[in-house]
Amino acid sequence: ALHRTPPFPKQIFYGEENPIKEINLLLKLFLHSNSNKLFYSFLAVFHLSHKVTRVVPESALLIVLGLFLGGIVWAADHIASFALTPTVFFFYLLPPIVLDAGYFMPNRLFFGNLGSILLYAVIGTVWNAATTGLSLYGVYRTGIMGHLNTGLLDFLLFGSLIAAVDPVAVLAVFEEVHVNEVLFIIVFGESLLNDAVTVVLYNVFESFVTIGPENVTGVECVKGIVSFFVVSLGGTLVGIFFAFLLSLVSRFTKHVRIIEPGFVFIISYLSYLTAEMLSLSAILAITFCGICCQKYVKANISEQSSTTVRYTMKMMASGAETIIFMFLGISAVNPEIWTWNTAFILLTLVFISVYRVIGVVLQTWILNHYRMVQLEIIDQVVMSYGGLRGAVAFALVVLLDVNKVKEKNLFVSTTIIVVFFTVIFQGLTIKPLVQWLKVKKTEHREPKLNEKLHGRAFDHILSAIEDISGQIGHNYLRDKWSNFDRKFLSKVLMRRSAQKSRDQILNVFHELNLKDAISYVAEGERRGSLAFIRSPSTDNMVNVDFSTPRPSTVESSVSYLLREKAGPVCLDMQALEQRRKSIRDTEDTVAHHTLQQYLYKPRQEHKHLYSRHEIMHSEDDKQDKEIFHRTMRKRLESFKSTKLGINHSKKLNKIHKRDRGQKRRNSNVIPNGKIPSENPVQDFTLKEKGYCSEVSYKSENSQEENSLLMFEGLEDSYVKEPQEKKMLLDVQGNYRSAAARRVQSRRSFHRPKPLQHPKLQKLASLPESCHVPPHSLEQEETQL
Amino acid sequence: MGSAHSVPAEMRELADRTGFTSEQIEHLHRRFKQLSRDQLTIRKENFDSIPDLEFNPIRGKIVHAFFDKRNLRQESDGLADEINFEDFLTIMSYFRPIEMNMDEEQLDRFRKEKLKFLFHMYDSDHDGKITLQEYRNVVEELLSGNPHLEKESARSIADGAMMEAASICVGQMGPDQVYEGITFEDFLKMWQGIDIETKMHVRFLNMETIAHCY
Numbered sequence: 001a002l003h004r005t006p007p008f009p010k011q012i013f014y015g016e017e018n019p020i021k022e023i024n025l026l027l028k029l030f031l032h033s034n035s036n037k038l039f040y041s042f043l044a045v046f047h048l049s050h051k052v053t054r055v056v057p058e059s060a061l062l063i064v065l066g067l068f069l070g071g072i073v074w075a076a077d078h079i080a081s082f083a084l085t086p087t088v089f090f091f092y093l094l095p096p097i098v099l100d101a102g103y104f105m106p107n108r109l110f111f112g113n114l115g116s117i118l119l120y121a122v123i124g125t126v127w128n129a130a131t132t133g134l135s136l137y138g139v140y141r142t143g144i145m146g147h148l149n150t151g152l153l154d155f156l157l158f159g160s161l162i163a164a165v166d167p168v169a170v171l172a173v174f175e176e177v178h179v180n181e182v183l184f185i186i187v188f189g190e191s192l193l194n195d196a197v198t199v200v201l202y203n204v205f206e207s208f209v210t211i212g213p214e215n216v217t218g219v220e221c222v223k224g225i226v227s228f229f230v231v232s233l234g235g236t237l238v239g240i241f242f243a244f245l246l247s248l249v250s251r252f253t254k255h256v257r258i259i260e261p262g263f264v265f266i267i268s269y270l271s272y273l274t275a276e277m278l279s280l281s282a283i284l285a286i287t288f289c290g291i292c293c294q295k296y297v298k299a300n301i302s303e304q305s306s307t308t309v310r311y312t313m314k315m316m317a318s319g320a321e322t323i324i325f326m327f328l329g330i331s332a333v334n335p336e337i338w339t340w341n342t343a344f345i346l347l348t349l350v351f352i353s354v355y356r357v358i359g360v361v362l363q364t365w366i367l368n369h370y371r372m373v374q375l376e377i378i379d380q381v382v383m384s385y386g387g388l389r390g391a392v393a394f395a396l397v398v399l400l401d402v403n404k405v406k407e408k409n410l411f412v413s414t415t416i417i418v419v420f421f422t423v424i425f426q427g428l429t430i431k432p433l434v435q436w437l438k439v440k441k442t443e444h445r446e447p448k449l450n451e452k453l454h455g456r457a458f459d460h461i462l463s464a465i466e467d468i469s470g471q472i473g474h475n476y477l478r479d480k481w482s483n484f485d486r487k488f489l490s491k492v493l494m495r496r497s498a499q500k501s502r503d504q505i506l507n508v509f510h511e512l513n514l515k516d517a518i519s520y521v522a523e524g525e526r527r528g529s530l531a532f533i534r535s536p537s538t539d540n541m542v543n544v545d546f547s548t549p550r551p552s553t554v555e556s557s558v559s560y561l562l563r564e565k566a567g568p569v570c571l572d573m574q575a576l577e578q579r580r581k582s583i584r585d586t587e588d589t590v591a592h593h594t595l596q597q598y599l600y601k602p603r604q605e606h607k608h609l610y611s612r613h614e615i616m617h618s619e620d621d622k623q624d625k626e627i628f629h630r631t632m633r634k635r636l637e638s639f640k641s642t643k644l645g646i647n648h649s650k651k652l653n654k655i656h657k658r659d660r661g662q663k664r665r666n667s668n669v670i671p672n673g674k675i676p677s678e679n680p681v682q683d684f685t686l687k688e689k690g691y692c693s694e695v696s697y698k699s700e701n702s703q704e705e706n707s708l709l710m711f712e713g714l715e716d717s718y719v720k721e722p723q724e725k726k727m728l729l730d731v732q733g734n735y736r737s738a739a740a741r742r743v744q745s746r747r748s749f750h751r752p753k754p755l756q757h758p759k760l761q762k763l764a765s766l767p768e769s770c771h772v773p774p775h776s777l778e779q780e781e782t783q784l
Numbered sequence: 785m786g787s788a789h790s791v792p793a794e795m796r797e798l799a800d801r802t803g804f805t806s807e808q809i810e811h812l813h814r815r816f817k818q819l820s821r822d823q824l825t826i827r828k829e830n831f832d833s834i835p836d837l838e839f840n841p842i843r844g845k846i847v848h849a850f851f852d853k854r855n856l857r858q859e860s861d862g863l864a865d866e867i868n869f870e871d872f873l874t875i876m877s878y879f880r881p882i883e884m885n886m887d888e889e890q891l892d893r894f895r896k897e898k899l900k901f902l903f904h905m906y907d908s909d910h911d912g913k914i915t916l917q918e919y920r921n922v923v924e925e926l927l928s929g930n931p932h933l934e935k936e937s938a939r940s941i942a943d944g945a946m947m948e949a950a951s952i953c954v955g956q957m958g959p960d961q962v963y964e965g966i967t968f969e970d971f972l973k974m975w976q977g978i979d980i981e982t983k984m985h986v987r988f989l990n991m992e993t994i995a996h997c998y
Contacts, residue, residue: 469815
């Protein structure tokens with residue numbers, strides 16, 4: 001076995017194609033031909049029609065569209081139009097999708113199921129490849145397929161490239177089908193991690209084919225196995241290294257906020273390219289880069305950068321996905337490559353389906369001995385059915401050298417059909433299947449503080465039990481990691497300010513606080529305009545008394561209210577307002593600091609973001625007050641024309657009308673000119689902002705909890721709050737006093753709306769705290 | 785791993801009562817002997833010898849739970865001074881994973897037991913109710929691991945959680961109603977619909993997997 005090429009994976013594509021040329025062609029197709037107009041209109045049409053996309057997965061539609069377009073071009077010019085080349089695919093289209101997957105991966109879920117995922121990814125893929133290849137070879141030998149210019153190795157090669165479950169396809173299809181998160185993470189994790197296996201198998205078999213079957217020895221096989229470990233572990237290490245680098249860089253980008261998003265993308269892409277250059281698994285590299293850096297990067301970079309990163313990533317991933325499927329369709333219209341062999345194609349389809357089912361069942365049976373949460377039959381069905389093949393297989397097959405693999409065209413045709421079949425047919429039918437089987441779906445639950453608390457308690461208890469009983473279990477490991485992370489990693493990789501405010505429980509707490517505040521205010525208003533003014537007595541508050549000694553006198557201090565009556569939740573703002581004016585003692589400042597300590601900090605960060613110059617501390621307060629007034633007014637105004645259900649519990653769905661008395665009172669509340677320090681109340685706004693930002697942290701930072709899909713709805717909040725804040729901050733810059741502000745606002749009361757309007761429409765799902773109806777300001781102005 | 789054939793009668797009885805298999809019991813027995821330094825009983829001090837437990841924020845409560853007579857299924861109340869192997873196993877049995885062959889009623893009982901364990905942990909004065917003070921205590925301990933979180937915040941969180949619990953358990957309350965504390969029924973109500981069985985268990989493997997870490 002003398003040959004120069006080692007079975008080590010070489011460049012998986014050795015750019016015969018000129019990338020620039022490809023892009024030119026791409027552009028040409030997009031911009032010049034007549035089909036573009038059709039293309040755009042089609043996209044527009046079916047994007048608008050949600051009904052269509054609910055039934056038919058978008059990927060399927062795109063393929064069909066691609067076919068259609070290819071057909072048009074073919075009919076018109078009798079040439080094959082642009083085909084999806086491996087270079088473009090592997091260099092430009094795949095990385096964004098995988099990065100998006102890694103960056104938004106629910107880490108706790110992922111690592112919790114890592115064992116299962118790895119089993120399916122490695123063993124499962126090898127099983128699929130081997131069985132498919134061998135079966136096809138076996139059938140070939142029986143002669144059904146007629147004469148083909150292939151040998152065993154060719155079949156194995158084909159098997160290896162068709163075996164891999166495709167992340168793009170899985171994402172595209174499972175997006176519509178909301179299966180429970182464990183199931184999703186297993187299938188999806190498998191599709192991501194099987195890249196290493198695919199790469200190794202593909203390269204190994206390709207080199208075997210190159211050197212000829214007679215030269216394959218055991219040594220080569222062993223080398224192949226070793227190369228698997230090198231490729232996978234190497235790729236992972238590259239990814240982790242770059243994640244570390246990225247986190248470190250993001251820690252120091254405080255003064256270059258504008259280009260923060262750039263770092264994220266560039267360094268991640270760098271990890272992909274580096275791994276590719278070293279012939280390691282690039283997909284694994286970029287996946288792990290995303291997975292490992294997410295926590296630190298999200299903590300370090302500013303709110304706006306975070307939003308930018310999110311949206312850009314989603315946009316790129318979405319765009320890439322669209323292009324991939326479209327071009328899959330277009331590439332199929334190329335009669336030169338079409339070779340039809342009924343038996344081969346049919347059998348391939350049968351084999352991949354059957355062997356997948358068998359593989360899944362076997363592996364699940366083994367896994368269930370070790371898993372805490374068992375995988376049931378239904379899960380297995382979905383897993384088998386959800387093993388979609390996609391563009392990766394196509395790109396790999398196109399990459400084959402037709403000189404070495406004589407039947408390349410047949411393979412290409414078969415791959416195309418397989419991909420189409422899985423994406424279109426299986427994609428179409430998986431949703432009804434899931435519904436029919438009553439697969440457990442993701443639960444959308446409202447965040448409960450208790451749940452979080454007890455969840456935390458569980459973690460600790462279980463770790464303790466594992467320690468006591470002397471076992472190394474999941475909890476032990478997670479605990480260890482968590483300690484290590486807190487002691488060393490976070491200190492190095494996270495900004496100081498971010499380290500403090502990362503507690504999940506705090507996030508939920510803030511949010512619930514705000515909800516309470518609103519419901520509380522609303523409740524008070526419902527009782528009549530005077531209820532608020534009347535007294536600070538406890539019947540204005542949410543009616544829970546924990547048997548703490550009630551104040552005998554009504555005139556108690558602010559802090560007493562704050563501390564004794566279930567914390568800031570029971571804040572009678574109106575009462576405080578009045579009392580504050582009369583009681584000015586140190587307790588105030590103490591209370592202020594108390595709240596400020598843990599509520600104020602998250603917000604502070606943002607303040608410095610937009611100002612180009614230093615903000616003096618005194619100005620801070622003034623601006624805070626202004627923010628406070630603005631938002632308090634808005635918030636109270638918002639009650640005017642929406643309805644509120646009377647419900648003390650957290651299920652606020654509507655906000656009710658205010659009456660005139662309220663408004664009048666409210667405008668009295670806002671003092672003229674200088675406002676005395678309304679520290680506790682002011683913190684509400686800040687809480688709000690803080691909360692908004694925490695919430696957005698939370699929606700992404702679902703590491704510790706696995707029931708955080710409920711926060712999907714909060715994604716919406718992302719849009720509004722940076723804008724809202726931005727607007728407020730813009731506003732700050734112009735104002736020097738409350739009076740001036742009022743004048744200005746009266747004058748141009750349309751001003752804030754353009755900023756606010758578009759997003760506010762989407763506010764519906766989010767806790768009302770961020771909900772500010774567009775007309776509120778306007779109406780407020782009229783009162784003034 | 786012990787004699788497979790002549791399983792002593794006590795072992796079998798233990799196995800029946802706690803639901804562990806004989807291998808698991810053997811394994812835990814070995815661990816028990818390690819902890820107790822070959823004595824027959826364990827005291828609180830013995831738990832200090834477990835290094836990793838040091839870092840656990842609610843270590844105190846957990847160790848306490850081992851000695852809590854209510855958990856030991858004894859009729860009396862209060863704390864035991866020392867526990868023997870049987871008691872040790874009893875506590876551990878709260879954390880067994882669900883078996884596939886359990887029926888509805890067993891599952892329900894199992895769930896209640898786990899929740900009761902948790903409840904006892906929170907209810908430190910054994911009066912059958914978790915009052916605000918106790919809750920605050922628990923939350924403070926829980927969050928004590930985070931150095932950046934001040935006591936005030938922990939308290940407020942506890943208050944908020946208590947309110948949430950109140951709203952779930954009692955719903956609307958009149959102006960003069962006072963919420964005493966969370967009773968066990970309320971506690972159950974809080975956890976309705978939430979899958980606790982999968983969250984609260986430890987895998988007791990049949991094989992030796994250990995950290996003999998001292």
